[in-house]
Amino acid sequence: MTAEAHNHEAEEVCEAGLELYAHALRTGRIPASDAEPLPCLISAGLLQPDLEDTSHLRPVAPAVALARLLRGFEEDIARRRRQEASLADAFEPFLALAEPPPGPAAAADIRLLSGLTWINLTITQALAKATTEMLTIQPHTTYIGMSPEIHAEAMERDQSFLDRGGRIRTLYQHTTRHIPMVAARYEQLRGDVAARTMDEVTERLLLIDRTVAFIPANKERTLALEVREPALVSYFATTFDRLWRLATPMYPEAVQQPTLNGVTPRQRAIAALLIEGHTDAVIADRLGMNIRTARVHIAKLAATLGSESRAQLGYLIGQSGILDQEPQEPQEPEAPPAPPQR
Numbered sequence: 001m002t003a004e005a006h007n008h009e010a011e012e013v014c015e016a017g018l019e020l021y022a023h024a025l026r027t028g029r030i031p032a033s034d035a036e037p038l039p040c041l042i043s044a045g046l047l048q049p050d051l052e053d054t055s056h057l058r059p060v061a062p063a064v065a066l067a068r069l070l071r072g073f074e075e076d077i078a079r080r081r082r083q084e085a086s087l088a089d090a091f092e093p094f095l096a097l098a099e100p101p102p103g104p105a106a107a108a109d110i111r112l113l114s115g116l117t118w119i120n121l122t123i124t125q126a127l128a129k130a131t132t133e134m135l136t137i138q139p140h141t142t143y144i145g146m147s148p149e150i151h152a153e154a155m156e157r158d159q160s161f162l163d164r165g166g167r168i169r170t171l172y173q174h175t176t177r178h179i180p181m182v183a184a185r186y187e188q189l190r191g192d193v194a195a196r197t198m199d200e201v202t203e204r205l206l207l208i209d210r211t212v213a214f215i216p217a218n219k220e221r222t223l224a225l226e227v228r229e230p231a232l233v234s235y236f237a238t239t240f241d242r243l244w245r246l247a248t249p250m251y252p253e254a255v256q257q258p259t260l261n262g263v264t265p266r267q268r269a270i271a272a273l274l275i276e277g278h279t280d281a282v283i284a285d286r287l288g289m290n291i292r293t294a295r296v297h298i299a300k301l302a303a304t305l306g307s308e309s310r311a312q313l314g315y316l317i318g319q320s321g322i323l324d325q326e327p328q329e330p331q332e333p334e335a336p337p338a339p340p341q342r
Contacts, residue, residue: 013040024059030055037167044069111226112217119224120150122278123206123214124157126226130166130209134158135240136207137171140288143181151181162191170195171240171247173288174266177254186251196247199269200286202239210237263322267301270294271317 013021017038024030029050035057041047042057045068050056056320113119127134158168168189174197176182186195186265204221206214213236217223249255257265266287273283284294305320307313316322 013044013046014038016042017044017046018225021059024057025062029053029056029058031055042141044236069108075148110229110232113214113224113226114222116150116222120153120215122226123208124153126208126212126214127157128243129159130161131164132209133167133169134209135169135205135207135237137203137240137243138176139178139201139204140173140176143176143179146181147148157191159191161194162189165321167192168194169240169244171201171243172197173201174248175288177250193251194249195251197250198243198247199265201243205236205240207233207236207240238270261320261322262304263301263320264297267297268322270297271301272323274298275314275317275323 017040017325020034020038021041023045030047032049032055035041035047042066046060046065047057048060050058097266110159111121162168168191170193172182172195176195204216208214210233211228213227213233215227216223217225227236248257259265260268263271269287270283273286278286280291280294280298283298284291287294289297301317302308302313305313305316307316
């Protein structure tokens with residue numbers, strides 16, 4: 001191989017170069033002429049001249065060579081980040097120029113909100129103008145890292161809406177019933193409030209007066225979308241209504257799903273995900289529990305069905321018929337009968 005034919009990035013080491021480097025480590029040094037067709041060994045810092053015999057090259061210790069290469073990558077990443085910040089600053093005035101002018105058409109648009117402070121302020125402003133209802137879906141991750149200050153602000157905002165005659169309906173995951181912030185919410189709020197739970201829910205959703213919706217725009221929830229497009233808002237409302245009918249009441253009256261043939265509702269939900277082939281970590285994440293709790297439920301399910309292995313557990317779940325038993329749809333509490341007219 002000639003140096004001209006040796007065409008790749010200087011920081012990369014080709015397979016032939018790695019073989020020669022390994023040979024140099026075994027023998028202690030190699031003739032410099034052997035490395036001439038492989039300049040990547042020198043540029044990557046894997047070989048250096050032998051001070052006692054300049055016609056030979058000695059290998060650099062692997063730990064030292066690796067540290068140098070990684071430091072080069074870190075410097076390149078830092079340089080790229082500086083370029084990214086510089087470009088963002090340069091384009092900021094252009095993005096402002098490209099914003100559509102305010103008007104009737106803008107009200108039916110989708111707007112990106114950046115930063116928790118701006119997101120919460122926009123939600124507060126929308127709820128301050130609301131008159132009817134707020135529908136929300138709150139997965140268990142909503143409360144991870146939530147500060148008491150943010151929780152208190154949300155409580156004050158929601159209570160103000162309830163005092164004006166609004167109503168709030170919230171869907172949680174079953175595991176959220178035990179979160180102290182959730183319990184405190186329903187001990188303190190006064191008004192037309194109801195909550196239900198499911199094994200799995202969608203990502204977070206706030207739907208106000210069925211005219212504006214807020215949904216996360218990234219995993220960290222530092223970005224959100226404010227949606228006023230009627231077709232999308234209607235879609236969100238229909239989704240919420242259908243999930244609400246399937247969910248289990250939690251407040252103001254709590255309903256517990258029954259245990260069937262020794263299998264609890266939580267174990268039934270886990271069984272459905274197990275036969276789909278999901279790992280313990282995925283099951284825990286989807287059902288809003290930590291992985292240790294998920295494994296405890298899996299062990300109890302295995303003991304109930306008499307399983308001695310993971311493969312056998314999947315088979316026994318299918319044979320048991322526990323997933324064929326459809327849960328009953330919760331019923332709205334009946335209104336008390338009207339008093340007889342005199």
